[in-house]
Amino acid sequence: MLIFEKGQPGRFATSQAPKASGKCDDIPAELMRKTPAAMPEVSELQTVRHFTNLSRKNFSIDTQFYPLGSCTMKYNPRGAHKAASLPGFLARHPLAPESHSQGYLACVYELQEILKDVTGMAGVSLCPMAGAQGEFAGVAMIRAYHEARQDHARSEIIVPEAAHGTNPATAVMCGYKVVEIPVRTDGDVDLEALQQAAGPQTAGIMMTNPSTCGVFERQIEDISRIVHEAGGLLYYDGANLNAILGKVRPGDMGFDVLHMNLHKTFATPHGGGGPGSGPVAVGERLLPYLPTPIVGRSDAENGSRYHWLDQDDLPDSIGRLSAFMGNAGIILRAYVYAILLGREGLHRVGEFSTLNANYMATLMQQAGFQLAYPERRATHEFIVTLNKQAKELGVTAMDFAKRLLDFGYHAPTTYFPLLVPECFLIEPTETESIDELEGFVEAMIAIQKEAESSAELVKGAPYSQPVKRLDDVKAARELDVAYQRS
Amino acid sequence: MSNIPGELKYLSSHEWARLESDGETVTIGITDHAQDLLGDVVFVELPEVDAEIAAGDEAGVVESVKAASDVFSPVSGIVIAVNEDLEDAPELVNSDPYDDGWFFKVKASDLDELGSLLDAEAYAEVCQDEDH
Numbered sequence: 001m002l003i004f005e006k007g008q009p010g011r012f013a014t015s016q017a018p019k020a021s022g023k024c025d026d027i028p029a030e031l032m033r034k035t036p037a038a039m040p041e042v043s044e045l046q047t048v049r050h051f052t053n054l055s056r057k058n059f060s061i062d063t064q065f066y067p068l069g070s071c072t073m074k075y076n077p078r079g080a081h082k083a084a085s086l087p088g089f090l091a092r093h094p095l096a097p098e099s100h101s102q103g104y105l106a107c108v109y110e111l112q113e114i115l116k117d118v119t120g121m122a123g124v125s126l127c128p129m130a131g132a133q134g135e136f137a138g139v140a141m142i143r144a145y146h147e148a149r150q151d152h153a154r155s156e157i158i159v160p161e162a163a164h165g166t167n168p169a170t171a172v173m174c175g176y177k178v179v180e181i182p183v184r185t186d187g188d189v190d191l192e193a194l195q196q197a198a199g200p201q202t203a204g205i206m207m208t209n210p211s212t213c214g215v216f217e218r219q220i221e222d223i224s225r226i227v228h229e230a231g232g233l234l235y236y237d238g239a240n241l242n243a244i245l246g247k248v249r250p251g252d253m254g255f256d257v258l259h260m261n262l263h264k265t266f267a268t269p270h271g272g273g274g275p276g277s278g279p280v281a282v283g284e285r286l287l288p289y290l291p292t293p294i295v296g297r298s299d300a301e302n303g304s305r306y307h308w309l310d311q312d313d314l315p316d317s318i319g320r321l322s323a324f325m326g327n328a329g330i331i332l333r334a335y336v337y338a339i340l341l342g343r344e345g346l347h348r349v350g351e352f353s354t355l356n357a358n359y360m361a362t363l364m365q366q367a368g369f370q371l372a373y374p375e376r377r378a379t380h381e382f383i384v385t386l387n388k389q390a391k392e393l394g395v396t397a398m399d400f401a402k403r404l405l406d407f408g409y410h411a412p413t414t415y416f417p418l419l420v421p422e423c424f425l426i427e428p429t430e431t432e433s434i435d436e437l438e439g440f441v442e443a444m445i446a447i448q449k450e451a452e453s454s455a456e457l458v459k460g461a462p463y464s465q466p467v468k469r470l471d472d473v474k475a476a477r478e479l480d481v482a483y484q485r486s
Numbered sequence: 487m488s489n490i491p492g493e494l495k496y497l498s499s500h501e502w503a504r505l506e507s508d509g510e511t512v513t514i515g516i517t518d519h520a521q522d523l524l525g526d527v528v529f530v531e532l533p534e535v536d537a538e539i540a541a542g543d544e545a546g547v548v549e550s551v552k553a554a555s556d557v558f559s560p561v562s563g564i565v566i567a568v569n570e571d572l573e574d575a576p577e578l579v580n581s582d583p584y585d586d587g588w589f590f591k592v593k594a595s596d597l598d599e600l601g602s603l604l605d606a607e608a609y610a611e612v613c614q615d616e617d618h
Contacts, residue, residue: 415552421523472551476528477576 003050004485007042015044038485057466059410061270065436069381069413069425070164070212072242072264076333079340080267084332094324098307104328105306109295111335118346119241119258120251121281125290126326133321134259134278135170135206135237140318141257141282141289142204142233143174148316154203154232160189161419162211164237176203183419187213187373191222198230208237209253210244210379212417213372214357214425224254233257233285238278241265242429243354243380246347256283265349266334267431275327277334288316293325352430353380356437360428363441368448372420381427383420390422395451395458397422402469403450403461407443488519488613491584495560495600496609502584503560505600506591512561512600515588516548516579519613524550527579532568532590539565539592541599546589548579561599563592 042050060066066073092104112124128134139157146154157171161183168178181193189207198205205227209217217223227234236250236258242265250258262277263270270276282290296309311317325331338346361382365371372383386397401411401424413425428437451458460469494502500520504513521527531547539545539559546557568590572578579587594600604612 418553473526473528476551 002483003040003042003047004038004483006046006050007040009041011041011043013042013044013047016047059405064408064410065428065432065440066410067412067426067428067432067440068410069214069383069427070239070416071270071413072261072380072427072429073270073410074242074264074267074429075431076267076269077337077340080333080336081269083336084329089329089332092328094328098305102306104332105295105308106304107332107335108325109297109306111331111338112295114335114338115260115279115281118245118249119260119281120249121255121258122251122284123287123290123294124279124281125292125294126277126279126331127291127293127321128259128278128280129322129326130263130276131239131259131261131278132166132170134261134280135166135235136173137280137291137318137321138235138257138259139170139174139176139204139206141280141286142235143176144289144316144318145233145286146203151231153200156197156201157203157235158194158197158205158227158232160194160205160207160211162187162189162208162213162217162417163206164208164212164239165416167206167208167235167237171206183211183213187211187215187376188217188219189223191219191226194223194226198226198232200231202227202230202232204233204235204256206235206237208239209250210240210381212240212425213420214378214381214383215373215376216243216379220253228254238265240380243350245350245353246343247350250281251283257281257286262330262334267337268330268333275330277326277330279326288314289318290314291319291321292317293320295325349430350380353428354378356380356428356430356432357382357426359434360426360437360441363438364444367441367445369444372423380429381425383417384424384426385420386422386424389448389451393451393455395455397424399451399458399461400424400444400447403447403458404440404443405462406464407446409440409443488517488522489584490517490519490606490610490613492606494584495603495605496612497558497560497603498609498612499556499558501558501560503600503603505594505597510593510597511566512563512592512594513588514545514557514560514590514592515583516557517609518583520548520555521580521583521587524548524555525552526550527576530572530576530579530589532572533559533565535565535568537565539563557589559592560603561592561594562596563594565590566593567591 061073092101115124128137155177156179157176158179158181159167160181171178179197181197182190184190209220211217224234233256234254236255238258238260241260259278259280262268292314293308293310295306297304297306357378357380361371361378364384369384370388372385386400390396397414401414404411416425447458494504496502500517502515502517506513527548527550529549533545540562541559543559544556545559548555548557569588
């Protein structure tokens with residue numbers, strides 16, 4: 001039930017009532033609304049109950065294992081939240097002068113330095129508000145680079161099949177034509193196809209490594225050589241950075257630009273459309289084009305001073321992406337997370353996320369499930385294909401996914417990547433205990449048994465959730481997203 | 487095994503082409519195998535009538551609850567009609583992929599192009615390979 005459907009006309013909570021009269025005499029009459037705004041008319045207790053009950057229906061990382069592949073749903077440490085919520089940070093106005101913001105600017109500067117170090121790049125801008133904007137900024141810089149060199153014939157971006165799903169959209173948004181190249185059956189890029197696709201029309205390649213096949217692209221140095229020899233640049237999608245954190249650096253693989261998802265790899269709150277953070281990092285060639293503002297540091301005898309670097313300091317910058325620099329609170333959480341773990345801790349992120357995924361993959365294989373790339377070692381995530389179950393038992397990956405909810409597990413990513421039929425992309429992350437990993441596999445084994453003995457039971461799931469199986473076809477065909485008060 | 491009519495021509499990307507009796511109109515849609523892989527189709531984007539397209543061009547998009555896929559034109563020519571019924575009833579692609587579920591018709595500029603497409607037997611092999 002919506003909050004609008006609760007309560008009675010005229011009911012309100014005193015604690016929420018405006019304190020001042022709100023009288024403004026100078027608003028032009030044509031801008032004044034004719035009918036009162038439709039507001040929920042509920043008491044304070046009704047409001048508390050409404051939102052508390054909603055939150056109890058939430059399937060979240062705070063309540064359940066959430067192995068959503070390619071999304072890195074790891075635990076957000078409460079310590080990071082606590083530190084980022086210090087009043088000095090919370091109450092700082094974005095237009096506060098530098099002299100009043102030295103603490104905040106110091107944190108931002110240090111995070112820039114940490115991210116440079118982690119990625120092996122020459123410069124970082126924390127501006128992008130989330131991954132999509134980070135991708136956009138990255139490819140916009142590639143474009144600015146070619147244009148500054150009067151190299152106007154470069155009109156294509158190469159995207160391997162195993163790249164992140166958003167990459168083709170980004171290339172098109174930046175005015176490029178997308179050239180897709182296949183991956184081989186072992187999950188690595190088809191080098192011959194790349195060789196044929198690369199040429200004087202190539203602006204760059206967008207890829208993620210490990211790829212969405214859940215395997216590390218072993219020919220990355222060859223790919224880097226082929227694309228660079230053709231005059232293109234390499235874009236790294238940071239979607240899967242968690243797997244290699246502290247182990248391999250995109251800069252060392254030959255990438256020229258990348259974006260990171262701090263809400264994935266650096267454990268800031270994630271999902272639900274909340275604020276994200278998608279910083280970009282670049283090699284020497286793209287340094288002049290970083291989006292502004294960036295925080296700089298000048299060292300003097302009486303200590304360091306931090307200051308904003310803007311368009312005046314970086315005249316070739318692709319410019320601003322929003323009014324202020326990123327989501328301040330999210331940037332702070334990522335900074336605290338990095339400081340809490342330290343260099344050694346960040347190394348363990350990559351190690352344990354990979355160990356957990358490989359442990360689960362092995363357990364599932366032993367239980368008879370089919371891995372998509374059984375001959376390859378998994379990275380931080382792995383793919384199981386339920387094609388056999390779908391064909392022989394009529395129980396699809398979607399049915400398994402829905403039934404998992406009844407066992408208390410959030411479903412993994414389903415039907416992605418597209419090149420593996422009836423697949424689960426499973427990413428446990430480093431923050432889960434061995435008990436959870438084993439519990440999930442046990443649930444899968446139990447569902448397999450159900451599928452063999454009573455397929456209809458699995459096909460009707462879930463049974464224990466606030467809503468039953470949703471009709472996603474009807475929802476898509478008869479889209480109805482605007483609430484209208486009756 | 488999915489339905490692969492013997493009289494049609496195919497692309498390995500799962501489009502079919504049918505030369506109509508007037509000898510120049512080619513009707514295009516997606517195969518039974520394609521609709522089966524996609525699952526319930528929820529949206530179809532079609533080319534503009536009068537648009538000129540080349541063989542191999544992206545001519546539309548088909549979207550299901552699982553995935554969105556480009557639809558490529560098997561032949562070159564001018565688009566002379568699109569299946570407007572799909573706008574309100576995209577499920578026709580699932581229920582009748584070779585008849586009521588057609589996508590668009592092209593006045594072909596080079597009928598020789600049809601000769602280079604896959605015949606039913608060759609297309610059946612493509613589907614077989616995909617199934618492993």
